[in-house]
Amino acid sequence: MVVLDDYFFPSPLNRADGEKQIKLDSGQYYDLQIPGTEITRSYSPANISNNEGQLEFLIRLLDGGKFSSYLTQDAKLNQSIQVKGPSGVFGLKADGFTPRYFVAGGTGLAPILSMVRFMKEWGEPQPCCIYFGSTFEEEVFYAEELKQLASEMDNLTVKICVWKATDSWDGEKGSVVDILKKDLQQSSTKPDLYLCGPPGMVDATYGVCEEAGISKDKIYLEKFLPSAA
Template sequence: MPARCLACGAAVEPSAHSPVSYTHLDVYKRQGQYVEFILRDGSRRSYSMANAPHNLGTPPAIELHIRHMPGGKFTDQVFSTLKEKDIVRMEGPFGSFFLREESDKPIILLASGTGFAPIKALIERMQQQGITRPTSLYWGCRSQADLYLLDWARQADAQMPHLTFHPVLSEPGEGWTGRTGFVHQAVMADWPSLKGHQVYACGAPVMVESAQRDFTAQCGLPVDEFYADSFTSIARAACWTAA
């Protein structure tokens, strides 16, 4: 679908339990793609859409996961002054981060932080299409509080027999009994060979770049079976550090 430049109304639902909000904007898209917000000075901020096309609701709206970065030109506005029905400019959809449904290979879904957004859309697509390929979901965050949709991920794990969910924390607090460390290294510990897999990764650029390098060099993943949105590795200021 060609990209479109749109003026959209917003509805903001801040989360009380994590530094993430859920912002809904009227536009059509393909699962896993992203949109760009156009700010007054012409700069842009990119965010992946977190709901699949069949799950847009009524009226149709997209779901975005936006982490508040204090001092950020865009996220300060979202979390402090943006009101329901305010008009914002956005362009999209962009990207090719969609599930390759013609394949029968096992799937690794790899996310860090709010990179979980397009991964969620892929899972919704799998549920809707009845895709039962063996799938391992790895979601890495610093603390348990950052796993802002932990219940959703656990519910998907319970409802989808072919899906296994692995939350991984790099800075776990007291009481955490799950896995710790770097999330892409957890994948490598479980899957020393990825020769027969597909990997879909989204998150902090350093995680995506490390995963691509190590999975292909050390685990035998074919280079053309690693899928990630290009903006995750080139637009640090746009989405991950100075949003």
């Protein structure tokens, strides 16, 4: 069993023109280049646009991974790396007051966080729910931050779902796909769905949404594919 080893990797972005303002549409991604190489990896930030030059990434450390090896062996405080972006079209869509459900697995949580934080920043009133799934309890991360975010947003519900949970787990027990399916079956709500995570989870969730009668044009998704070692 591989335990997720996710953590913050925030740093100020110093542009050539001295400007530190970060402009992005929540859900987009950046390409980060390993210093001294041509190797890049794409990561979505968990933050929103800001004037401090801050980018916050949730990065899973993989055995033998190029960027993982750089982080664990060579990265240093105040080290400069090349950052290119933002890129991508995954993000919030204007749809009146339709509820929004966000489904995330692993580090797919990052763009979801950015979107929900954008809703908080701008006071968007749509009811929303984050479904965050893990296989085992020890793989769960960012739980306290999610709870804090929910306490600050009257319109946000957070469901942390553990597929192979023990009796001591006090969150949702079951896969994120099954728990979402149950909620959709028990409600007449037809929310907009935002899906981000491993391909298997995204595909299964997409199928559940279709079964629930949610139109394809109301389902927005991005799959996180592991890079080759």
